[in-house]
């Protein structure tokens with residue numbers, strides 16, 4: 001039985017390839033593929049981004065090697081960045097709850 005973390009890693013890989021394989025290179029997301037992934041898998045995050053150019057901005061931020069596409073390594077940095085932000089929110093929320101209890 002895979003652990004929760006192993007399952008999470010497998011999910012990251014599966015989700016990435018589900019979108020990366022739609023067109024062009026199988027191992028990277030073009031703008032359209034990234035947009036589809038964000039809209040489907042990260043819809044609540046995308047909704048909080050009011051800027052219609054958010055996808056372009058995210059794409060530019062993620063594309064660290066400047067080839068105009070997002071590979072798995074670049075995609076993972078998005079997930080890690082979002083996870084860090086979520087974890088900080090989680091900690092803040094926990095603290096608020098703890099303060100209210102006292």
Ligand SMILES: [Ca+2]
Pocket residue numbers: 019020021022023024025026027028029030033
């Ligand atoms: Ca692709």
Ligand SMILES: [Ca+2]
Pocket residue numbers: 062063064065066067068069070071074
């Ligand atoms: Ca790239």
